[in-house]
Amino acid sequence: MKKKWKRNLLLVCLTVILVGLIGSGAALLYTEKERREARNVEIDQVNFNKLHAGEYTGEYAGGMYKWRANKVLVTVTAHKVTAIQLLEHAENQPAASADELFGRVIQAQSLQVDSISGATLTSKAYLKAIENALHKSVEM
Template sequence: MKLRKVYPIILTAVITLLIGFAFVAFLLRPQPLDIGTVDLNTVSDGEYIGFCQNKILFAVVKVDVQDHKIIAIEVLEHKPSYMEQAEQIAGKVLSGQSLEVDAISGATLTSDTVLKAIENALKK
């Protein structure tokens, strides 16, 4: 008899927790970012640090520029499970000398976050 009285309370608590988790996950989900362009002819030689926080995704990059060309991009910090994809998108920017590169398949939000960090570094 007691179980019949407790069962609705437990069910209500479980449903409330699931709705709460879903709501928090929705709020923390990274968003697509607008990536601008950078004219490398206006960027002086040097080492630039840029970062971007996209809700739970966070990227810190170091960009080295010499003779108005990007000579190196190092991803200093990113979520470990997406570090490989972050380094791939940085490599695409380096080889293309542009932020206008295709996102890594399956890691669009990671790609956007790293691209925005590179843009932020070069626009300082």
């Protein structure tokens, strides 16, 4: 009787593990296209010397599932980005990671900055929204 109980417990545990592995694999396959699309987002060069003073909003749609959709407000003063504020975002990333990325852009006066470790795809989405805002500043 005791052996049968242990065998049944082992079968239940193995079944739960197998279902979990299959579910994880299916989730990875389902989201791969979104992650590939996010990895391939290109951040264009923006000539910061041609920026006009003002406040500009920029948005990024966030890819096929809109997981990384965001909207930023970029403040430009004397041809320099002086502030970046996250207005809307679909990610559950802490604001500190966005603030750190925005600080890097302001410090470098460039969009060609290192992404936040562990949030590379989200960082690219934020940079794309900033780029879209800055294009408005250059076009004025």
